Amino acid sequence: MITPIEIKVNLDGDVADALTCLGCTGRAAIDRRIWFAEPRPAGPDPAPTLLSSRIVIRLRSGENDDITVKLRPCLQSQLVGRWRTSFTNDALRYRIEEDWNSDRRALSASAVSQRPAGSLHDATILGADVTTVLDTSQRQFLVSCTPPGVAVDRLTAMGPISSTKWTQVRVGDLEVDAERWRIAGLDLLELSLRVTPEHSESHAEVRNRAIDRQRRFETAVRRHGLQIETGETKTQQVLAVLRARSIGR
Numbered sequence: 001m002i003t004p005i006e007i008k009v010n011l012d013g014d015v016a017d018a019l020t021c022l023g024c025t026g027r028a029a030i031d032r033r034i035w036f037a038e039p040r041p042a043g044p045d046p047a048p049t050l051l052s053s054r055i056v057i058r059l060r061s062g063e064n065d066d067i068t069v070k071l072r073p074c075l076q077s078q079l080v081g082r083w084r085t086s087f088t089n090d091a092l093r094y095r096i097e098e099d100w101n102s103d104r105r106a107l108s109a110s111a112v113s114q115r116p117a118g119s120l121h122d123a124t125i126l127g128a129d130v131t132t133v134l135d136t137s138q139r140q141f142l143v144s145c146t147p148p149g150v151a152v153d154r155l156t157a158m159g160p161i162s163s164t165k166w167t168q169v170r171v172g173d174l175e176v177d178a179e180r181w182r183i184a185g186l187d188l189l190e191l192s193l194r195v196t197p198e199h200s201e202s203h204a205e206v207r208n209r210a211i212d213r214q215r216r217f218e219t220a221v222r223r224h225g226l227q228i229e230t231g232e233t234k235t236q237q238v239l240a241v242l243r244a245r246s247i248g249r
Helices: 015-021 136-145 203-223 234-247
Strands: 005-012 030-039 055-061 065-071 093-101 104-115 155-171 174-183 186-195 227-229
Touching: 005 203, 015 174, 015 186, 030 234, 055 155, 065 136, 093 203, 104 136, 155 203, 155 234, 174 203, 174 234, 186 203, 186 234, 203 227
Parallel strands: 005 093
Antiparallel strands: 005 186, 005 227, 030 055, 030 155, 055 065, 065 104, 093 104, 155 174, 174 186
16 A cells, blocks of 8 residues: 655744744634643653553544544554555544654554534543543554553543644645644644655655655745754644643642
């Protein structure tokens, strides 16, 4: 199977200035709130338990709600049975893709369950167990594809993170998405685009096209006078803040 490739660029520096530079200020945007599910901290160690096991469970609310179970990074050998290939049915949208960020490249697999607006509210209340709102197929995904010994139960929602997303943002000759995350003094901006396999393309051809697109993307960002951040992903950064905050309660 030849997977799509999502190329991401995290920006360093003042986010408001970057948004003005990119022409996002004053444009229509998609506003959402985001939570991540993690076990309630049982000690002083701030390391997110699920994330360190390469599992992400994310809840989003906005015009519609959704809950995502993602393995990232994962191995192709982890994806067994029907989880070997992407599919969509009435209950679930399942996608396998590569995530590229600077020189970091990882395979990810995500199972997304769409929900009516407001339906995940109770799961985000402090003390609620997020696992109760997982779709049956998402539970099967976890059981089938996660490493032995990883406990995914009695999870609490950490957040909310304020998310604002702009689409079709011009960066050089490319159209990208821009997403801003804000929480507890943390202000992050990520740009992203997708490279989708075309008919009859080989795996090598898709990767070569993605390498060229990534080079053009990063060059165009720098030509805008913007600085690329090569540290932790935005998910790692916000979870570190949320985990530390929950321990301090």
